[in-house]
Amino acid sequence: MALKRVLIANRGEIAVRVIRACQALGIETVAAVSAADRDSMAARIADRAVCIGPARSSDSYLRIDALLATALGTGCDAVHPGYGFLSENAHFAAACVENGLIFVGPSAENIRQMGNKLVAREIAHEVGVPIAPGSPHISEFSTARAIAEEIGMPVLFKAAAGGGGRGIRIVHRHEELRGAFEAASAEAKAAFGDDALFLERYIGNARHVEVQVLADAQGNVIHLGERDCSLQRRYQKILEEAPAFDLAQSLREGMRETAVALARHIGYRSAGTVEFIVDVDRGEFFFLEMNTRVQVEHPVTEMITGVDIVAEQLRIAAGQPLSFTQSDVRTEGHSIECRINAEAPARNFAPSPGRITEWAPPQGAGIRVDSHAQRDYVVPPFYDSLIAKLIVHGTDRADAIARMAEALAQFEVGGIDTTIPFLRQVLAQPDFAAGRINTNWLAGIAEDFIAEQAEEPHA
Ligand code: ADP
Ligand code: ADP
Ligand code: MG
Numbered sequence: 080m081a082l083k084r085v086l087i088a089n090r091g092e093i094a095v096r097v098i099r100a101c102q103a104l105g106i107e108t109v110a111a112v113s114a115a116d117r118d119s120m121a122a123r124i125a126d127r128a129v130c131i132g133p134a135r136s137s138d139s140y141l142r143i144d145a146l147l148a149t150a151l152g153t154g155c156d157a158v159h160p161g162y163g164f165l166s167e168n169a170h171f172a173a174a175c176v177e178n179g180l181i182f183v184g185p186s187a188e189n190i191r192q193m194g195n196k197l198v199a200r201e202i203a204h205e206v207g208v209p210i211a212p213g214s215p216h217i218s219e220f221s222t223a224r225a226i227a228e229e230i231g232m233p234v235l236f237k238a239a240a241g242g243g244g245r246g247i248r249i250v251h252r253h254e255e256l257r258g259a260f261e262a263a264s265a266e267a268k269a270a271f272g273d274d275a276l277f278l279e280r281y282i283g284n285a286r287h288v289e290v291q292v293l294a295d296a297q298g299n300v301i302h303l304g305e306r307d308c309s310l311q312r313r314y315q316k317i318l319e320e321a322p323a324f325d326l327a328q329s330l331r332e333g334m335r336e337t338a339v340a341l342a343r344h345i346g347y348r349s350a351g352t353v354e355f356i357v358d359v360d361r362g363e364f365f366f367l368e369m370n371t372r373v374q375v376e377h378p379v380t381e382m383i384t385g386v387d388i389v390a391e392q393l394r395i396a397a398g399q400p401l402s403f404t405q406s407d408v409r410t411e412g413h414s415i416e417c418r419i420n421a422e423a424p425a426r427n428f429a430p431s432p433g434r435i436t437e438w439a440p441p442q443g444a445g446i447r448v449d450s451h452a453q454r455d456y457v458v459p460p461f462y463d464s465l466i467a468k469l470i471v472h473g474t475d476r477a478d479a480i481a482r483m484a485e486a487l488a489q490f491e492v493g494g495i496d497t498t499i500p501f502l503r504q505v506l507a508q509p510d511f512a513a514g515r516i517n518t519n520w521l522a523g524i525a526e527d528f529i530a531e532q533a534e535e536p537h538a
Contacts, residue, residue, distance in 0.1 A: 086150040089161030094121035100389040113139035157181035166372040211365035213279035238267035239275040244314030290338035319376035382414035423496035425532035432460040437493030441486040
């Protein structure tokens with residue numbers, strides 16, 4: 080069986096990415112767009128576009144009823160949720176299936192299990208995946224103090240329902256526990272409608288390493304190696320690379336094996352990512368979470384493996400078995416992705432929506448740009464600030480860094496502020512080239528950048 084027509088339940092670059100993958104497979108597409116995205120690239124390149132509601136996400140991209148009605152009314156047989164929005168919403172996945180639509184992703188049950196970090200930690204532990212010292216659900220603040228004492232400072236409060244770096248608070252001293260507890264639970268309640276928190280040991284010198292898995296409905300589970308996503312600001316990824324460099328073989332193999340074991344154990348289907356935190360000083364890795372969707376940074380894996388992850392998602396959703404085995408997977412060279420956001424890095428990364436008056440993305444061998452932007456495109460203020468992903472492929476890490484630096488220098492955007500100047504500064508750091516980085520490193524570079532810009536207001 081093959082899919083005939085897919086509803087794209089998302090916007091921005093990932094909507095464009097999924098439509099292109101459908102086109103390559105001969106699948107028709109219907110773009111579900113908000114009123115703010117009527118003239119978007121996704122609306123233009125899809126076979127059809129249907130407006131599902133006003134600009135606000137809660138009135139459009141998050142409206143399960145409107146999306147289902149659109150899918151059914153336009154004769155779609157499947158729905159691709161992209162990332163963010165409803166991609167990790169178990170109710171949406173279940174509602175699709177109940178209405179006879181194929182949800183391009185895992186089962187609602189798997190989304191529910193992995194969508195709660197506490198449940199996911201428990202399942203990971205059952206399968207033998209190492210988990211960081213932490214707590215169960217902390218319902219009363221009074222229990223937090225004793226648990227923090229046991230784990231040892233610093234600790235993190237994390238939202239069980241968390242995602243996108245929200246609902247995470249670091250605590251260095253016992254006096255800060257209550258304030259952090261209250262702030263994290265309020266943020267979790269507002270962002271996820273669920274204020275459940277737990278504690279985890281904070282690993283200071285850490286790298287974020289994640290394993291891409293693919294699993295089909297026949298029970299075949301493979302991995303496509305790992306990515307390093309340690310360059311983060313406020314727990315959000317800014318730059319990602321594949322493969323993860325300078326990693327002990329035992330750690331690499333441990334993460335690969337446990338990621339596949341976890342996916343197999345829960346009967347996972349589709350593309351998914353198992354995220355780990357690597358304690359660099361102790362040479363240990365711990366399970367963070369599993370993202371049950373395509374990730375923003377999937378292209379770096381595609382560049383080095385040659386596997387089209389979105390096309391595989393679509394084939395798997397149609398019931399087709401993976402066309403290759405683990406031993407067929409080979410990687411070549413090194414890939415880096417930079418997230419280009421419509422933000423003013425000099426103004427503490429404030430959003431910078433508005434009309435793009437100039438748009439000249441770099442071109443050339445080993446360069447890929449995933450974007451929905453173009454000249455005269457107006458970046459709406461309502462959504463995520465990602466306007467493009469710049470991806471390069473080099474023969475090795477040094478070559479990829481050189482190509483990225485050159486590609487960023489060529490990338491001309493006018494009319495709005497972007498993170499390009501900041502990314503150029505990151506790429507120019509000797510510590511980055513030497514791989515002397517961890518999950519805290521980028522925050523320091525960002526502070527320096529903001530301070531320098533404040534000194535030269537006309538630069
Ligand atoms: P990735 O894990 O693919 O790197 P991010 O963490 O950057 O993805 O998230 C991708 C998008 O999804 C962002 O727009 C982010 O705000 C959003 N997002 C991620 N998780 C959630 C969640 N649980 N609820 C709401 N939005 C989320
Ligand atoms: P989210 O669902 O928001 O992506 P994660 O659990 O994946 O939440 O954590 C996001 C980021 O927070 C990680 O990539 C890492 O940089 C940091 N982080 C999470 N847990 C820890 C920890 N125990 N120690 C140090 N940093 C952590
Ligand atoms: Mg995460």
